[in-house]
Amino acid sequence: MSTMTTRFPPSPTGYLHIGGARTALFNYLLARHHGGRFVLRIEDTDKARSTQEMTNAILEGMEWLGLEFDEGPFFQSERTETYNQYIDKLLQSGQAYYCDRTPEQIDVMRAEAKAKGLKRLYDGHCRELDLGPGPDRVVRFKVPRPGKVVFNDMVKGTVAIDAEEIEDFVIRRADGSPIYQMAVVVDDATMGITHVLRGDDHLSNTPKQIMLFQALGFPVPEFGHVPMILGPDKKKMSKRHGAVSVMVYKEMGYLPEAMLNYLARLGWSHGDEEIFSKEDLVEKFSIDNLGNSPSVFDQEKLNWLNSHYIKTASLDRLAPLLAEYLELRGFSSLDPDYLKTVIPLLQPRAKTMVEMADQTEFFVTPSSELSFDPKAAAKFLTDDAKVHLAALLSRFEEAPSFAPDTLENIAKAYLEETGLKFKAIAQPIRVALSGKTVSPGLFETMEVLGRERSFTRIRRAIALTT
């Protein structure tokens, strides 16, 4: 029994999107779970649409998610000769043939077939013509007829397709370059791929590929087709929702561990469990637990997972990350130790790192530049409130310690003397400190800001003319 080997074969004609990322994850997990190998192969046989930029983007996405591969990346564009050798083999053995029908002629043929209500498959015009090589001639695979391809899909069970449903498909273009189906089969065979786990959309390619494996005398790998991920409209994902680079999820403030966890649970489950680390997934992943109906991408659940991971992440992890997001909005050379005192106040409040960055802003904005939200100031920094702020300020200045408890006791003592309710002073203090009506707990905030910032800000609030 050879080592289990899986692969992820993206085409560099687009970014690594949600669906691709999940496919990569499942293949990664399958290989890791069984102690096998995971191969990355870049399928760039379509020269016109493949770019280096996309290849880099895909690599970046996989790195972000932590999907390390054991071999590759291999590039199909560098293996043209190999593919052509196998195509020639097929030609020599009479399992493939040249065809001189032009794309235009084929189009006409398909249109006519459609008009007559027939299958719009290539009609096999050149199948028995025994044409030799020539300019503008493609090579087509001679689908064995009559015939039937039956295979046992790892997730869907037995799938059977009649050869009548499959046309003599092109395996080499007129320009001499090999086509996807050929490249995939040769690669999977020569790279020792034992298990092919991919999206549902490839199900109809499978019989073609199996025929190719057989014609070439290669062992046929195991196939598994995972249901697709749908958008909220239950249609195939569009740019509107997940069909963008997974890196935009990083930009939106998602943690890779949340993304990984979410992706794993889309179409896969392990009893009632919801939280899985990458290690958990490697340990628990099994094809048997894959679902077989399409699933809808739900950002709300991703949000929940993300806030979970934000709440449980270490300060050492979060501080540099937060600094990155803050830097994007112009805050540079921030003190990591200061951020580490801010973060605990924000962990239960931020669903994303972007939100955390939002909420961190007033902590890192220099007090002299802090602006007060006009509405908040008008409502809470009244003349009345300023009197109390001034009184409280002088008491806070005398505080023996700046611990939340101490501060709170000072405030309470003041309230008792004046007969005021906490609510009367809470928002004014908050607006003074943060410029806004929303912030973490007042006294924790003061502790983190420290004496100097706190006092400066309260003084500025008192001095503010509204």
Added chain:
RNA sequence: GUCCCCAUCGUCUAGUUCGGUCCAGGACACCGGCCUUUCACGCCGAUAACAGGGGUUCAAAUCCCCUUGGGGACGCCA
């Protein structure tokens, strides 16, 4: 149109392999309440599904058939 795949709460799903323990469990979201200095967190609670119809059976979410619905594929794209 043809072929293939799929069908449990709004969403992700458990349960389907070996029908009974399921008047269907968990999670997210939503709603209500508690906590409370704002916003969150947290805690408690509620609403919510076996697409429909036929079978088989003492018994069906689980097996079979049909209908309906959804998805995918039909390229000298991958």
